[in-house]
Amino acid sequence: MTLLFGALILLxxxxxxxxxxxxxxxxxxxxxxxxxxxxxxVGLVPAFQTLATSVARxxxxxxxxxxxELALGLDPLTAFFxxxxxxxxxxxxxxxxxxxxxxxxxxxxxxxxxWFNLLVAAMAVVVAARNALLFLVAWEVMSLASFFLVxxxxxxxxxxxxxxxxLIATHLGTAFLLAFFxxxxxxxxxxxxxxxxxxxxxxxxxxxxxxxxxxxGFGTKAGFMPFHVWLPEAHPAAPSHVSALMSGVMIKMGxxxxxxxLTFLGPPPAWWGWLLVVIGLTSGIxxxxxxLAQHDLKRLLAYSSIENIGIIALGIGIGLLGRAMGHPxxxxxxxxxxxxxxxxxxxxxxxxxxxxxxxAQATGTREMEHLGGxxxxxxRTAIAFLVGCAAICGLPPFNGFISEWLIYSGSFRGIxxxxxxxxxxxxxAILGLALIGGLAAAxxxxxxxxxxxxxxxxxHASQAHEVGLAMTVPMGLLATACVVIGxxxxxxxxxxxxxxxxxxxxxxxxxxxxxxxxxxxLTLIGSIAVALIGVILxxxxxxxxxxxxxxxxxxxTWGCGYAFPTARMQYTASSFAQPxxxxxxxxLRTRFAEERPAGYFPSKARIAxxxxxxxxxxxxxxxxMGVVRALDSxxxxxxxxxxxxxxxxxxxxxxLLIWKLGM
Amino acid sequence: MIGLSCRLLVHVAVVLLAPPLLLGVIxxxxxxxxxxIGPPILQPYYDLWKLWHKGAVYSRTTSWLFRxxxxxxxxxxxxxxxxxxxxxxxAPLSFFGDVILWAYLFGLARFATVLAAMDTGSSFEGxxxxxxxxxxxxxxxxxxxxxxxxxxxxxxxxxxxxxxxALAHAWAVSAPALGLVAASLxxxxxxxxxxxxxxxxxxxxxxxxxxxxxxxxxxxxxxxxILYGSALKLFVLxxxxxxxxxxxxxxxxxxxLCLLIGAVESLMARLRLVHVPRLLMAACALAAMGLLLVWx
Numbered sequence: 001m002t003l004l005f006g007a008l009i010l011l012x013x014x015x016x017x018x019x020x021x022x023x024x025x026x027x028x029x030x031x032x033x034x035x036x037x038x039x040x041x042v043g044l045v046p047a048f049q050t051l052a053t054s055v056a057r058x059x060x061x062x063x064x065x066x067x068x069e070l071a072l073g074l075d076p077l078t079a080f081f082x083x084x085x086x087x088x089x090x091x092x093x094x095x096x097x098x099x100x101x102x103x104x105x106x107x108x109x110x111x112x113x114x115w116f117n118l119l120v121a122a123m124a125v126v127v128a129a130r131n132a133l134l135f136l137v138a139w140e141v142m143s144l145a146s147f148f149l150v151x152x153x154x155x156x157x158x159x160x161x162x163x164x165x166x167l168i169a170t171h172l173g174t175a176f177l178l179a180f181f182x183x184x185x186x187x188x189x190x191x192x193x194x195x196x197x198x199x200x201x202x203x204x205x206x207x208x209x210x211x212x213x214x215x216x217g218f219g220t221k222a223g224f225m226p227f228h229v230w231l232p233e234a235h236p237a238a239p240s241h242v243s244a245l246m247s248g249v250m251i252k253m254g255x256x257x258x259x260x261x262l263t264f265l266g267p268p269p270a271w272w273g274w275l276l277v278v279i280g281l282t283s284g285i286x287x288x289x290x291x292l293a294q295h296d297l298k299r300l301l302a303y304s305s306i307e308n309i310g311i312i313a314l315g316i317g318i319g320l321l322g323r324a325m326g327h328p329x330x331x332x333x334x335x336x337x338x339x340x341x342x343x344x345x346x347x348x349x350x351x352x353x354x355x356x357x358x359x360a361q362a363t364g365t366r367e368m369e370h371l372g373g374x375x376x377x378x379x380r381t382a383i384a385f386l387v388g389c390a391a392i393c394g395l396p397p398f399n400g401f402i403s404e405w406l407i408y409s410g411s412f413r414g415i416x417x418x419x420x421x422x423x424x425x426x427x428x429a430i431l432g433l434a435l436i437g438g439l440a441a442a443x444x445x446x447x448x449x450x451x452x453x454x455x456x457x458x459x460h461a462s463q464a465h466e467v468g469l470a471m472t473v474p475m476g477l478l479a480t481a482c483v484v485i486g487x488x489x490x491x492x493x494x495x496x497x498x499x500x501x502x503x504x505x506x507x508x509x510x511x512x513x514x515x516x517x518x519x520x521x522l523t524l525i526g527s528i529a530v531a532l533i534g535v536i537l538x539x540x541x542x543x544x545x546x547x548x549x550x551x552x553x554x555x556x557t558w559g560c561g562y563a564f565p566t567a568r569m570q571y572t573a574s575s576f577a578q579p580x581x582x583x584x585x586x587x588l589r590t591r592f593a594e595e596r597p598a599g600y601f602p603s604k605a606r607i608a609x610x611x612x613x614x615x616x617x618x619x620x621x622x623x624x625m626g627v628v629r630a631l632d633s634x635x636x637x638x639x640x641x642x643x644x645x646x647x648x649x650x651x652x653x654x655x656l657l658i659w660k661l662g663m
Numbered sequence: 664m665i666g667l668s669c670r671l672l673v674h675v676a677v678v679l680l681a682p683p684l685l686l687g688v689i690x691x692x693x694x695x696x697x698x699x700i701g702p703p704i705l706q707p708y709y710d711l712w713k714l715w716h717k718g719a720v721y722s723r724t725t726s727w728l729f730r731x732x733x734x735x736x737x738x739x740x741x742x743x744x745x746x747x748x749x750x751x752x753x754a755p756l757s758f759f760g761d762v763i764l765w766a767y768l769f770g771l772a773r774f775a776t777v778l779a780a781m782d783t784g785s786s787f788e789g790x791x792x793x794x795x796x797x798x799x800x801x802x803x804x805x806x807x808x809x810x811x812x813x814x815x816x817x818x819x820x821x822x823x824x825x826x827x828x829a830l831a832h833a834w835a836v837s838a839p840a841l842g843l844v845a846a847s848l849x850x851x852x853x854x855x856x857x858x859x860x861x862x863x864x865x866x867x868x869x870x871x872x873x874x875x876x877x878x879x880x881x882x883x884x885x886x887x888x889i890l891y892g893s894a895l896k897l898f899v900l901x902x903x904x905x906x907x908x909x910x911x912x913x914x915x916x917x918x919x920l921c922l923l924i925g926a927v928e929s930l931m932a933r934l935r936l937v938h939v940p941r942l943l944m945a946a947c948a949l950a951a952m953g954l955l956l957v958w959x
Contacts, residue, residue, distance in 0.1 A: 372784070375728065393770070393774060394770075395771045395774055396764060396768060405760060405763050408760070408763045409759070412763075427811060433807075435804050437767070437770065438802075438803040438804075439800050441777075441800070442797065445778060445792065446796075448781075449778055449781030453726070453728065453778065453782040454724060454781060454783070455784045517759070521760050524756065525758075525764060528764065532739065535738040535741050536731075536734055536738040539888070540734055543730075547719060550716075550718035550883065551718035552721060553720045553721070554721055554722070554723050556722060556723060557723075557725075557880060558785065558880050560787065565784070565785070567784070571790060575789070576793045579794060583940055
């Protein structure tokens with residue numbers, strides 16, 4: 001616990017110091033980034049200690065707030081989430097220090113370090129809090145800190161709008177959390193999490209209501225469809241290291257919240273499992289389809305985060321089904337897969353956002369149609385980005401495959417073991433994962449192919465240069481982590497074991513039987529992955545020998561006899577995605593604006609496609625407009641005179657007094 | 664231990680040597696049905712030999728990724744071949760859940776091929792890549808649906824057991840369902856291997872092609888790796904299908920499969936591209952019906 005406190009103090013202290021030292025930018029930067037790095041390193045120690053020993057610790061102190069005491073705790077679930085918070089926080093801070101140099105002439109740059117360090121600290125408190133009020137306060141600090149980070153470039157109107165959308169969405173989510181915790185507190189008689197866990201005799205209806213409130217409240221932060229509308233706005237608007245931290249870690253706080261809530265609510269009925277499977281399928285499939293339709297690099301990555309959150313929800317759903325039906329192996333595979341995917345997605349999504357940031361800085365644009373051929377100009381970024389793309393598609397031998405394999409085999413075992421509705425849910429999970437896998441491969445083949453391969457489509461891309469080491473090294477580390485987990489999956493899953501055991505309400509030794517079965521398979525998968533790399537190297541050697549004595553010439557790309565290809569003739573991101581968009585046009589509602597070529601000698605033609613968010617366009621926008629109209633009718637209250645407002649206050653006080661006396 | 668390594672050796676030898684023969688048999692069948700003599704049955708081996716000893720021409724646009732694509736794809740197929748049983752012998756590598764790895768290895772190969780195609784910056788190859796990812800994302804659910812039926816009926820998730828003795832029992836109790844699954848997997852096999860009616864391996868009209876157009880710029884040893892890889896892919900996917908359909912007789916089954924593919928290619932035309940998704944949806948529907956039959 002002491003080390004955790006040390007880390008928190010270091011983070012907050014260095015953040016404040018960076019704020020105060022704002023007059024000396026380089027000092028402020030050193031303090032801000034250095035404090036974040038050291039703080040995160042210190043914080044990682046207790047996280048790994050707890051995972052190694054599975055010993056839960058807690059710390060209590062009295063405070064003035066009623067219903068409970070100030071309490072922080074470190075149990076396996078907390079420790080597991082602390083690993084990405086501090087691990088990725090460290091890399092994002094390093095990368096961000098260099099990334100923000102690009103904006104060094106901006107005023108108030110130092111404030112960004114402060115908010116960043118506060119965000120990391122707030123997330124650590126969110127997972128360590130053991131009191132609902134403390135949790136909500138930390139949650140709010142986290143939301144506000146990220147809001148200020150998102151609105152970094154506040155001179156741009158689109159950034160401001162993204163910020164407002166985020167602020168409103170996150171507070172709507174928090175409103176549901178308030179209701180959730182208030183209801184919990186009513187039944188537990190206290191706001192302490194320890195007391196929540198002892199609510200053994202919740203009526204099923206109340207438990208169901210609590211679960212639904214938690215799903216909406218935490219799901220808004222996690223980005224479940226259709227509560228995701230803020231995500232594709234806020235993530236592209238933020239600076240890239242912040243997008244990486246938000247997409248890689250912050251949205252997982254929603255997942256943490258759901259898992260923590262599940263430990264309060266007693267044994268789950270099966271419908272919780274189906275509900276999460278349905279949510280996972282919706283978020284996963286729609287997320288990847290909308291990602292496919294985007295041509296802004298960071299917006300695409302934001303939608304792909306929704307897809308991955310869907311995969312995590314599928315895992316939790318399968319875990320819940322296994323638990324409800326009394327199958328420890330299935331619940332182990334579901335929860336283990338979901339938790340490992342939390343970690344994996346943190347790794348490759350941060351990597352991809354780092355890469356997107358590097359591309360954006362090197363070329364000055366995030367519009368994929370303007371890029372191309374960056375593999376030759378930014379070789380290190382390209383290799384790291386390629387690893388991230390392959391990993392996020394769930395391809396072996398990378399880490400994404402491992403977590404998807406766990407969720408797949410949980411669902412397949414569900415098919416073997418269950419019949420009826422639980423079996424249908426497992427089947428739906430398998431089909432959904434297969435479809436998501438295929439579409440994700442299409443999506444990321446498009447991203448890598450259009451941005452890094454071929455020839456540059458504009459001068460932005462042709463004049464790009466590799467970014468500095470402070471940005472490529474974090475990417476390299478993340479790419480290495482993706483490969484290491486892919487080659488040594490058993491070790492990675494072992495990291496999730498204490499947390500899974502905790503979720504299933506047993507000690508780590510209780511998982512012995514299922515763990516051994518899975519360990520055998522994972523060890524084999526790891527060795528097959530090594531063998532795969534070995535075969536590739538062997539083939540490379542053979543090919544080199546075959547070509548050694550032969551002539552290998554260079555020429556232009558084959559254009560069916562046309563000898564003067566230009567970069568504009570290349571397939572674009574939009575044309576690459578077009579067949580799939582056409583296939584799913586009912587869901588996507590892509591809008592095309594086109595000028596068709598006309599006449600025998602057509603002079604010009606033009607086509608532009610735009611895929612607005614369906615939930616925002618047809619769901620939230622009409623509601624928001626309705627609310628605005630309804631509130632407009634109350635405008636007469638705003639008289640603009642102090643006297644009127646004083647009168648309002650007096651009337652309110654009198655009414656309250658009468659009410660109080662009448663009770 | 665010696666028995667095990669012998670088995671492994673035999674398995675690897677068969678996997679390495681047999682695949683090109685399938686292309687030869689298909690070619691001969693097509694020639695017979697169209698009244699030609701056709702190339703000798705061993706022609707694919709001669710082609711591979713010739714390609715392996717040629718030089719190569721590379722586009723200036725391409726990078727190392729273009730050269731790595733065929734190798735990664737072939738390596739993925741080779742590893743997938745180690746997971747599939749051949750006849751009565753279980754596969755050298757098998758574990759509960761290997762079928763998921765097996766399916767995803769094809770995904771890896773596809774990803775590598777698609778990226779290598781996009782590395783040329785050619786609009787033709789981009790077009791082929793786009794179609795490949797479109798159709799494969801529809802074929803994937805059909806494949807997994809079919810595998811789900813087999814897994815449920817054999818109570819296993821490992822290819823060696825799914826295609827092993829438990830399958831005979833499964834046929835005895837649920838023949839119609841497995842028949843539907845086999846039909847569905849046949850469509851998936853045609854689509855995955857770029858065969859008529861989805862794609863035409865023999866056409867030279869770039870605008871209508873899928874798989875062949877992605878490899879337009881490859882030549883020499885690289886093209887050899889691709890040709891060999893596609894033969895291996897046909898072998899591995901074919902092995903799944905024939906062992907499912909004719910348990911215990913993989914070689915006869917493989918011969919029948921080749922004759923069938925040759926017959927389909929001689930008797931049918933390629934579908935229009937916009938109709939291919941419907942065919943793949945039909946494959947999904949067939950497998951789903953199979954699943955309904957066994958669901959209780």
